[in-house]
Each structure stands twice: as structure tokens, then as C-alpha cells.
Amino acid sequence: MKQIKFLLLAAILPLFLLNSCNKDDDNNGSSNATKVAYIVNYGSYSGSKGDISTYDINTKTISQDSYKNANALAFNSNIQSMSIYNDLAYLMSNNGDKIDIIDAKTLKQTINPISTNIVKPRYFAATGNTAYVSCWGDVSDWMALPESYIAKIDLATKAVTKIALPGGPEGVLIYNNKLYAALSAINKVAVIDLTSNAISYIQVQAVPQHFVIDANNTIWVSLVSKYSTPFTAEKLGLAQINPTNNTVISTVKFTGMGADGYIHISGDKKTIYAMGSEDYPGTASTIFKLDIATKTLSGTALISGENFYGFNVNPETDQVYVLVSPDATKNGLLKIYDKTGLKMDEKATGISPAHVVFYDIK
Numbered sequence: 351m352k353q354i355k356f357l358l359l360a361a362i363l364p365l366f367l368l369n370s371c372n373k374d375d376d377n378n379g380s381s382n383a384t385k386v387a388y389i390v391n392y393g394s395y396s397g398s399k400g401d402i403s404t405y406d407i408n409t410k411t412i413s414q415d416s417y418k419n420a421n422a423l424a425f426n427s428n429i430q431s432m433s434i435y436n437d438l439a440y441l442m443s444n445n446g447d448k449i450d451i452i453d454a455k456t457l458k459q460t461i462n463p464i465s466t467n468i469v470k471p472r473y474f475a476a477t478g479n480t481a482y483v484s485c486w487g488d489v490s491d492w493m494a495l496p497e498s499y500i501a502k503i504d505l506a507t508k509a510v511t512k513i514a515l516p517g518g519p520e521g522v523l524i525y526n527n528k529l530y531a532a533l534s535a536i537n538k539v540a541v542i543d544l545t546s547n548a549i550s551y552i553q554v555q556a557v558p559q560h561f562v563i564d565a566n567n568t569i570w571v572s573l574v575s576k577y578s579t580p581f582t583a584e585k586l587g588l589a590q591i592n593p594t595n596n597t598v599i600s601t602v603k604f605t606g607m608g609a610d611g612y613i614h615i616s617g618d619k620k621t622i623y624a625m626g627s628e629d630y631p632g633t634a635s636t637i638f639k640l641d642i643a644t645k646t647l648s649g650t651a652l653i654s655g656e657n658f659y660g661f662n663v664n665p666e667t668d669q670v671y672v673l674v675s676p677d678a679t680k681n682g683l684l685k686i687y688d689k690t691g692l693k694m695d696e697k698a699t700g701i702s703p704a705h706v707v708f709y710d711i712k
Contacts, residue, residue, distance in 0.1 A: 384408060387664070387671055387684075388416075388439070388707040390432045391700030394678040395445060400429035402457060403699045405671075405684060407664075412684065412697040420457040425450075432707050433474040435481070439707075442471040442483065449474075449483065449503075455711050467510040468501055475522040475529065477544070479505050482529050484519035493578040494518075495535045500542065513547055515540055521560035521611075525569065525593055532558035532571055532611075535578055539571060541596050552596050554589045556581040559611025564642045565619035569593055572611030572624065573601070587647075588613065588624065588640065602645055606636060610660075616689075617665040625661055626651070633657045637670060652691045662706035669694065673703040 389403035389412075401424070402416040417425045427446030432439055434454045438461075441450040448463040449471055470486035480502060487497035495518030502511045517533035519540065524530075529542040539552040556573035563569055569591040575581040583605035590600040608627030615622050620643065626636040635658030636651035652670070659675035659682065668689040675682040682703040686695040 384711050389699045389703050390429050390705040392702040392704045393428045398701050399425050401425050401700050416457050431473050435476045440474050444470050464508050473522050475524045477524045484522050523561035556585040562615040572613045574609050574611040614663045616668050660704040671706045675702045678702050
């Protein structure tokens with residue numbers, strides 16, 4: 351009888367272990383997840399290309415190479431940024447001169463990339479059936495970026511037309527039938543009327559980079575110093591723009607603002623988070639908070655560390671997802687902090703993690 355029981359156990363145990371492994375694998379991807387944070391790994395420009403790590407917010411597990419696993423094919427470019435619109439994820443492939451379109455849930459690519467009139471795409475915004483992507487174009491002068499433009503994309507036909515916009519548009523935002531584009535080679539924000547394509551400009555005190563909209567429907571843009579257009583630390587921080595008349599109504603000084611100008615906003619849109627970084631070759635990094643009611647920056651950093659490469663704020667929990675990249679040859683880290691600055695989790699990512707995109711899987 352003991353021998354029969356042993357044989358039965360020996361037969362059942364491998365099946366049990368196999369089933370357990372399968373469950374772990376499912377929990378480590380996005381197939382059974384309902385809330386995920388996609389980590390956009392830029393990769394190395396001259397070496398390993400980009401991919402996506404998937405963090406399951408409920409199970410606190412992460413899976414690597416999510417694009418490669420979904421498509422049985424490695425991604426063939428670096429990913430400058432990723433945006434999700436109408437359940438499709440748009441990947442700006444900046445050294446592949448294309449925009450890849452994948453299913454936001456499965457990450458499978460069933461739609462051909464957009465490559466006509468797409469050269470060095472940066473950031474994406476969309477309204478209705480039209481997308482607008484900042485592109486640097488065929489660069490003849492890295493200091494001025496004179497060939498840059500906005501790619502206007504019909505999302506139904508994938509037809510692309512160019513709106514010339516010299517100065518290297520970076521972050522883009524659509525509000526009130528206008529496209530706001532931060533020009534990274536000069537200290538101006540371009541404002542494009544989406545009906546007429548007429549362009550006007552807002553002068554700011556340093557180089558603009560990225561936008562958020564607050565609870566009062568005013569626009570904030572980060573202000574940085576660039577090698578091509580340097581500004582003193584006293585000029586760095588954030589500018590508040592009244593979208594009714596497109597004027598700067600206030601500025602908040604943040605002398606430690608990083609050159610990438612990454613800013614994000616809380617779920618209630620009353621607190622802005624801004625990433626600071628030490629000038630090269632320094633690696634000290636910070637995340638500060640800005641209260642929009644008082645228009646004041648926190649006296650001390652919420653989060654401090656080394657080699658921050660990007661971040662985002664979970665709109666449901668206000669947890670801060672910080673991406674760390676020590677160099678472009680090794681895997682980076684995802685560090686998650688609660689809204690008081692207490693670290694809650696840490697996971698390995700792919701190479702050069704730069705962006706976090708939150709998505710609720712339906």
C-alpha cells in the first residue's frame with residue numbers, strides 16, 4: 351500500500367509543480383493583470399534596443415521583454431516615449447524613424463508602423479481621430495534644430511502631414527483645440543491652433559520641456575537649461591500658463607530642475623511632482639512637490655537618490671514610480687514610494703528605463 355501511495359504521489363507532484371509554475375508565469379505578465387505600469391526601457395542607442403517591462407500593480411510582480419514575448423520578436427529600435435490612446439499604445443521609435451502601434455493589453459503588433467514623414471519622433475498627443483507627434487527631423491544643426499516639425503496623423507488612414515516648427519519640439523499637450531509644444535532649443539512654447547494650424551508663441555524664462563494641467567485648468571510647463579540654450583539656476587523651475595490668453599501668470603523657482611524637465615501631477619491635480627538632477631557628471635537626483643494652491647515648492651525633497659532617469663505618479667494612489675539607470679549597458683531599477691516618500695517596492699527593469707505608463711486592462 352505504501353508503494354502505491356508513493357507512485358501516486360510521484361505521478362501527481364510534477365503536475366502540481368507544473369501548474370504552480372504556470373500560475374507564477376501568468377502573474378508575472380499582463381495576461382491576467384487588471385492594473386499595470388508599463389516601464390518603457392529606452393535601451394542603448396548603439397547597442398541593445400528598447401523593450402517594455404510590465405509591472406502588475408496588484409501582485410507586485412514584474413515581467414521583462416514584454417514586447418518580445420508578445421510578438422516572438424525583439425523590438426528593433428529605441429523607444430523615446432510611449433502613449434496609450436483608445437487602447438492602442440504608440441511607441442515613438444526615435445532612431446528607427448517610425449511610430450509602432452501595438453495593442454495596449456496584449457502588446458501585440460498587428461498594425462504596420464507609421465514611417466512616412468516620421469523622423470526622430472519624440473512625444474505624442476491626440477484628440478478625436480488625429481494625433482500630433484513632435485519630431486526633430488533630419489538634424490543639420492543640433493543647437494537650433496531648424497528642420498523640426500509636428501507630424502499631424504490621421505489615425506484612421508495613417509496619413510501624415512507636417513506642420514513646420516523649428517526649435518526642436520519636445521513635450522506636447524492638447525487643450526481647448528490648441529496644441530502646446532515645448533521648444534527645446536529656445537525659451538518659447540509654441541501654440542498651434544488645431545483648426546487653422548496658425549502658430550503663436552509664449553515667451554518663458556528658460557527652456558520649456560513638459561506640461562501638466564492642474565485642477566484649475568491652468569497649464570504648467572517645466573523650465574530647464576540646455577547645452578544649446580543655457581540658463582542660470584535662478585531661471586529654472588515651472589511656469590504657469592493661462593490658456594485663455596496664453597500668458598505666463600506665475601513662475602516657481604526650482605534651481606535643481608533636471609535637464610529633461612520631467613513633471614507629473616497627482617490624481618486630484620493639486621500637486622505637481624518635479625524631478626531634479628545634479629549637473630553632469632554628478633548623479634544626485636531628487637523628486638520635489640509643488641502645491642498649486644500656494645505655488646510653493648516643498649522645502650525638502652520627497653525622494654532623493656542617484657541616477658534617476660524618469661518617473662511617474664500613479665493617479666489612483668499617488669505612489670511615485672521612480673526609474674533608476676546607472677548606465678546604458680545594464681538593467682535599471684523601478685523603485686516605488688508612497689506619497690510620504692517611504693519606499694514600498696523595488697524591481698529590476700530593462701536597460702535605461704525612462705518612462706512609466708499606467709493602464710487599466712479591461
